[in-house]
Amino acid sequence: MSALDGLEVRRTTTAQQLADGLSERIMAGAFGPGDRLRESAIAAELGVARNTIREAVRILELTGLVRYEVNRGAVVIAPTPEKIEALYTARERLETAAALRTPRPEQLDAITRAFDELTEAAAEGDTSRIVDRDLAFHQAIVALLDSTRLDEFFTSLTEELRFYLTVLSKSETPEEVVAQHRVILDALLLGDHDRAVAEIRAHVDVSVEQLKQLLG
Amino acid sequence: MSALDGLEVRRTTTAQQLADGLSERIMAGAFGPGDRLRESAIAAELGVARNTIREAVRILELTGLVRYEVNRGAVVIAPTPEKIEALYTARERLETAAALRTPRPEQLDAITRAFDELTEAAAEGDTSRIVDRDLAFHQAIVALLDSTRLDEFFTSLTEELRFYLTVLSKSETPEEVVAQHRVILDALLLGDHDRAVAEIRAHVDVSVEQLKQLLG
DNA sequence: GACGCTCAACTGTAGTACAGTTCAACTGTA
DNA sequence: TACAGTTGAACTGTACTACAGTTGAGCGTC
Secondary structure (H helix, E strand, O other): OOOOOOOOOOOOOHHHHHHHHHHHHHHOOOOOOOOEEOHHHHHHHHOOOHHHHHHHHHHHHHHOOEEEEOOOEEEEOOOOHHHHHHHHHHHHHHHHHHHOOOOOHHHHHHHHHHHHHHHHHHHHOOHHHHHHHHHHHHHHHHHHHOOHHHHHHHHHHHHHHHHHHHHHOOOOOHHHHHHHHHHHHHHHHHOOHHHHHHHHHHHHHHHHHHHHHHHO | OOOOOOOOOOOOOHHHHHHHHHHHHHHOOOOOOOOEEOHHHHHHHHOOOHHHHHHHHHHHHHHOOEEEEOOOEEEEOOOOHHHHHHHHHHHHHHHHHHHOOOOOHHHHHHHHHHHHHHHHHHHHOOHHHHHHHHHHHHHHHHHHHOOHHHHHHHHHHHHHHHHHHHHHOOOOOHHHHHHHHHHHHHHHHHOOHHHHHHHHHHHHHHHHHHHHHHHO
């Protein structure tokens, strides 16, 4: 611990801040799926230049919440069954591959800790925190792959997943969420690779089915 | 087949074209690792607005060839042993996970075709085509995962990998490249998962070692 | 209803301007 | 000689203006 820990200057650009803000708004439903992000309108409303909004939206594109169409600008992604499946398939592939590896003790600790925090959040009934801890749990599983690049990739899926998890939270009780994750954790702790893989698959399948029903 | 197959209009923006062009230049070594991409200079030289260059560079950032530093702009990534290892580890995780799956016939065909084209390219000694077919081979392996999102992710690694493969091509003969890929292909065709995984690991390890030596 | 026309809204791109940051060169100082 | 300022040029981040080209909705015509 240095005497300077935590001391930081505002090391970020306006565009980055705008991207973060817009991201939140989209998650919160301020823009519906398929809506266009009109640059001049946003620029005027927020009192920044259109340039800056364009940069912000380019950054947003990285998170996958928005995509560019030539001459139509940025459009909020619309969830389709195919897209949901594509997203969850990627997740399933990563997590099952991760579950096949033999975890180091500190990795298991991290997953356990994430699970405990998820349980806490569920007890409090704080939806946004549940979603947050849910994502952290899965991130910790992916971390078993020992690949920073894949960790980053999973992080880049996070915003999209957060959107869907928020949707799901409306049809699942916090207890159900905890239960689903507990079986995965147990299998991992026991070192039962096959069962871990099976549970992860089941978890993904259930989620996809529910999402399709809720959104389609 | 429609009567309109192949008919297309120029559906791309200037920024996208610039990004492609810049990408090539970087690969070709026009900018060394760590070099800054100075916006005004590039804009002036290419006769476009700085705005447009900025957008192009944002797009470039997606490919990983360049990263933004606040108030310093875009910087060409410098290969370090850690980065090389991180990149190849991600590749290894994806490909070994893919090799564990049972391929459909058309997937095996695709891999075989990629290998044949690699062999052809090697016979001709055309380095840039060898690198291209090499990447296509690995992309075909990743495709075994049946995940479009992971396919896209691998594609996003492609530009970086192309850079390293080009470096490697200076120390490996085309025949060696072909031989390394043949053993992987054979294992996959035989359905010998364990051997495929082992060969992929070996291939990656050898590459990383050679790269470290060549660059470090 | 299919087609063509018109028009307003908006994107893509250009160009200019300027404040703030970075960095290297220079200067002073102990 | 080592090191703390100071300065200034180069460059980024952001704003603003302008305009050609594209899109899509509205409207009339057949």
